[in-house]
Amino acid sequence: MNAPMSPLACPRPTTSDQTITLAHGEGGKMMRNLIRDRIVSKLGETNVQRFSDAACVGTIKGNVAISTDSYVVSPLFFPGGDIGTLAVHGTINDLAMAGASPLFLTLSLILEEGLPFEVFDRVIDSIAETANTCGVPIVAGDTKVVTKGAADGMFLNTTGVGVHHDDQRMSAKQIQPGDTLVVSGPIARHGIAVLAARESLEFMPPPASDSAALHRVAADLQSALGNDLRTMRDATRGGVAAVLHEWAEESTLAMWVDEAQLPLLPETRGVCELLGLDPMFVANEGTFVAAIASHRTEDAISVMKTHSSCGDPAPIGYARRREISPVLVSRGMGGDQPLDEPIAAMLPRIC
Amino acid sequence: MKHLDEYRDAAASQSLITDIRARATRPWVLMDVCGGQTHNLVRYGIERELADCVELIHGPGCPVCVTATELIDFAVALALRPNTIVASFGDMLRVPGSSQSLMQARERGGRIQIVYSPLDALALARQHPNAEIVFLAVGFETTAPATALAVIQATKLSLNNFSIVPAHVRVLPAMETIMRMPDNRVEGFLAAGHVCCITGFEAYQPFASRFRVPIVITGFEPIDLLRGILKTVELLETGQAIVKNQYSRTVQRQGNLAAQSIIDQVYEVDDRDWRGFGTISGGGYRLRAEYSLMNARQKFADVLPPKGRGDVDCRGADVMSGKIKPKQCPAFATTCTPQSPLGAPMVSSEGACAAYYRFEPLPIKVPS
Amino acid sequence: MCLGVPGRVVRWINRESNFAKAEVEFSGVRREIHMACVTDANLGDYVIVHAGIAICLVDEVEAEQTLAELKSLGENSDETP
Numbered sequence: 001m002n003a004p005m006s007p008l009a010c011p012r013p014t015t016s017d018q019t020i021t022l023a024h025g026e027g028g029k030m031m032r033n034l035i036r037d038r039i040v041s042k043l044g045e046t047n048v049q050r051f052s053d054a055a056c057v058g059t060i061k062g063n064v065a066i067s068t069d070s071y072v073v074s075p076l077f078f079p080g081g082d083i084g085t086l087a088v089h090g091t092i093n094d095l096a097m098a099g100a101s102p103l104f105l106t107l108s109l110i111l112e113e114g115l116p117f118e119v120f121d122r123v124i125d126s127i128a129e130t131a132n133t134c135g136v137p138i139v140a141g142d143t144k145v146v147t148k149g150a151a152d153g154m155f156l157n158t159t160g161v162g163v164h165h166d167d168q169r170m171s172a173k174q175i176q177p178g179d180t181l182v183v184s185g186p187i188a189r190h191g192i193a194v195l196a197a198r199e200s201l202e203f204m205p206p207p208a209s210d211s212a213a214l215h216r217v218a219a220d221l222q223s224a225l226g227n228d229l230r231t232m233r234d235a236t237r238g239g240v241a242a243v244l245h246e247w248a249e250e251s252t253l254a255m256w257v258d259e260a261q262l263p264l265l266p267e268t269r270g271v272c273e274l275l276g277l278d279p280m281f282v283a284n285e286g287t288f289v290a291a292i293a294s295h296r297t298e299d300a301i302s303v304m305k306t307h308s309s310c311g312d313p314a315p316i317g318y319a320r321r322r323e324i325s326p327v328l329v330s331r332g333m334g335g336d337q338p339l340d341e342p343i344a345a346m347l348p349r350i351c
Numbered sequence: 352m353k354h355l356d357e358y359r360d361a362a363a364s365q366s367l368i369t370d371i372r373a374r375a376t377r378p379w380v381l382m383d384v385c386g387g388q389t390h391n392l393v394r395y396g397i398e399r400e401l402a403d404c405v406e407l408i409h410g411p412g413c414p415v416c417v418t419a420t421e422l423i424d425f426a427v428a429l430a431l432r433p434n435t436i437v438a439s440f441g442d443m444l445r446v447p448g449s450s451q452s453l454m455q456a457r458e459r460g461g462r463i464q465i466v467y468s469p470l471d472a473l474a475l476a477r478q479h480p481n482a483e484i485v486f487l488a489v490g491f492e493t494t495a496p497a498t499a500l501a502v503i504q505a506t507k508l509s510l511n512n513f514s515i516v517p518a519h520v521r522v523l524p525a526m527e528t529i530m531r532m533p534d535n536r537v538e539g540f541l542a543a544g545h546v547c548c549i550t551g552f553e554a555y556q557p558f559a560s561r562f563r564v565p566i567v568i569t570g571f572e573p574i575d576l577l578r579g580i581l582k583t584v585e586l587l588e589t590g591q592a593i594v595k596n597q598y599s600r601t602v603q604r605q606g607n608l609a610a611q612s613i614i615d616q617v618y619e620v621d622d623r624d625w626r627g628f629g630t631i632s633g634g635g636y637r638l639r640a641e642y643s644l645m646n647a648r649q650k651f652a653d654v655l656p657p658k659g660r661g662d663v664d665c666r667g668a669d670v671m672s673g674k675i676k677p678k679q680c681p682a683f684a685t686t687c688t689p690q691s692p693l694g695a696p697m698v699s700s701e702g703a704c705a706a707y708y709r710f711e712p713l714p715i716k717v718p719s
Numbered sequence: 720m721c722l723g724v725p726g727r728v729v730r731w732i733n734r735e736s737n738f739a740k741a742e743v744e745f746s747g748v749r750r751e752i753h754m755a756c757v758t759d760a761n762l763g764d765y766v767i768v769h770a771g772i773a774i775c776l777v778d779e780v781e782a783e784q785t786l787a788e789l790k791s792l793g794e795n796s797d798e799t800p
């Protein structure tokens with residue numbers, strides 16, 4: 001409880017014990033305490049390495065991979081994840097999809113003045129737990145505070161360092177006509193979960209994000225399939241459609257998909273129908289597409305099935321020589337339809 | 352999903368296509384009135400499949416496309432007004448106004464909240480008692496009951512901070528406008544199924560006789576569309592200018608009386624400026640005087656913009672009345688794309704130009 | 720325009736005319752839908768939902784008839800080469 005205010009008291013309540021203030025980013029005692037008590041203590045305990053300004057990580061053998069990504073999401077929490085899980089999973093996945101094993105992460109926080117500590121702590125707890133589960137320590141970090149209105153609660157950036165497996169070079173250029181396109185699980189879950197939470201669409205049960213780390217399944221696929229695994233990509237913004245367009249462009253082939261084969265949870269389907277969204281364009285955060293030499297399709301699927309991050313893997317189509325359109329969809333009506341490239345995030349529609 | 356998947360069946364579609372080919376002795380010109388139909392005709396490749404026996408013209412049935420520029424400008428002005436939140440369907444956000452879209456206004460600090468239902472905007476009004484919530488009430492007769500209900504509920508709940516920009520349009524007067532155009536080419540109509548759920552189709556029979564044009568009430572799924580096309584072709588081949596209902600699982604002759612009375616309670620028929628078409632007599636609804644407190648046009652008359660100047664380079668009206676196909680517009684896919692649209696038909700997901708751009712960006716060879 | 724999606728009425732929440740509301744299910748997900756235009760719907764009935772309100776009931780008899788027609792159509796065209 002606040003003490004009754006005297007008439008001379010500052011009219012602006014000081015809430016530094018409950019919320020982030022500009023002072024928390026100004027390099028003084030408050031900032032030191034914040035980092036020590038609310039970040040390092042949590043990340044340091046749950047991770048092998050000690051969290052610091054500049055971590056010394058020793059010698060890394062092999063082909064080093066680096067990836068960086070920033071995370072902004074509104075709301076910060078949604079069913080199936082939060083900005084913290086995204087920041088850990090997202091960067092791990094970027095490394096994993098490039099064929100690298102993640103070794104360390106750094107974490108940079110940009111906080112909006114007035115952010116309640118309760119929210120801050122929840123996110124840090126989530127980051128610590130996620131990094132711990134993934135077995136990837138967070139070794140260095142930074143904190144900045146910006147004035148109210150200059151950020152939406154908090155923005156995160158993570159940078160990941162990893163090392164490539166063998167000399168295997170995965171790339172969309174390796175895709176051959178006839179290769180199978182496999183998707184690792186039900187699509188469109190993340191985009192629908194965030195949209196439903198942000199726009200208060202009040203679905204029951206609330207749709208959940210697929211936020212998950214893919215480094216373990218990626219490593220297993222690489223070792224099981226070798227060069228028969230041509231390439232992988234997590235289908236984040238722009239969804240599966242964006243991945244297929246990128247691959248079509250890089251490989252100069254066409255990507256053909258049978259719409260009926262796309263794994264889709266019934267609830268995702270229901271929401272997509274209701275809001276007029278095409279699930280192929282909706283974002284995922286732990287679901288990926290892999291291009292696989294067709295005779296190894298079954299092997300790839302059985303590897304995926306041993307990982308909880310993969311829901312219900314399924315072959316959805318194949319690569320073939322390009323006629324005209326880069327990406328084609330069969331909707332069961334005879335001819336194939338060209339699928340356009342995602343332009344901007346889809347908005348729910350009534351028309 | 353029941354009542355949906357059955358009507359996407361591939362085998363049945365194929366036999367319907369075969370039947371349509373067998374019945375059509377010449378390439379009839381049919382207009383699908385509703386943008387949702389346009390969307391699916393292109394999405395499922397039906398239009399291309401039938402190109403040799405039916406020419407499909409995509410009518411004005413996209414309320415997003417025909418909403419006057421001036422109303423978008425008004426919504427933009429409201430969004431930028433202090434302490435005001437504009438609630439809108441997602442469809443309207445990218446539609447260009449005379450200087451900017453709602454999306455651009457949002458980037459400049461305008462407050463715009465996407466809602467799935469006009470009734471969700473009421474919840475917004477309750478959450479923000481000190482802000483003005485203005486709902487942009489676009490849509491055909493299908494959407495009018497939802498916005499009317501929002502007005503009724505807001506009145507009952509005394510939500511004084513809620514109002515709407517009345518922008519509903521009516522479909523039959525637009526069909527009439529098209530039939531009266533001197534170079535009209537429409538020989539048969541696929542009438543908009545969900546509009547008819549509300550309005551019924553009693554008014555269509557005199558229309559069909561007067562203009563000697565068959566009208567078939569048609570649904571939205573591939574099979575519904577094909578059944579509608581087949582019936583229209585049959586009527587044309589046998590010279591019958593009558594109305595048939597091929598969407599009988601949802602549409603009844605007299606429509607939904609409860610919905611009609613909700614519309615009636617709140618709105619009355621009015622002339623309306625259609626983007627690209629000009630004023631259509633009886634082409635819209637206005638709020639009844641009893642609800643003038645909920646009328647944003649009156650409540651915020653100080654930010655009402657001057658009448659829009661129209662879209663100079665956009666041939667949207669020619670597209671929507673069937674004079675040209677989107678691809679025949681010189682701007683199509685050159686100066687006009689979904690990223691930077693010149694006219695609303697390129698931006699609305701139901702707009703004919705966007706449907707062509709999305710689903711038919713390039714000519715397709717059938718793979719051997 | 721006019722996206723309309725069939726959903727099944729699973730629970731009535733409020734039957735008071737202008738405020739009528741029910742829980743409607745769409746393939747595994749439910750949402751509260753305004754029912755002022757279909758106050759006579761029974762549990763298990765399908766309604767077409769547009770912009771958060773049910774705009775009509777789906778007539779099961781008519782739907783079955785349409786599907787039966789489609790079936791016979793398939794059979795007929797199987798006979799024609």
Ligand code: SF4
Pocket residue numbers: 664665666667668670677680681682683684687688692693694695696697698704
């Ligand atoms: S292509 Fe663009 S400019 Fe041409 S009619 Fe369509 S919307 Fe208007």
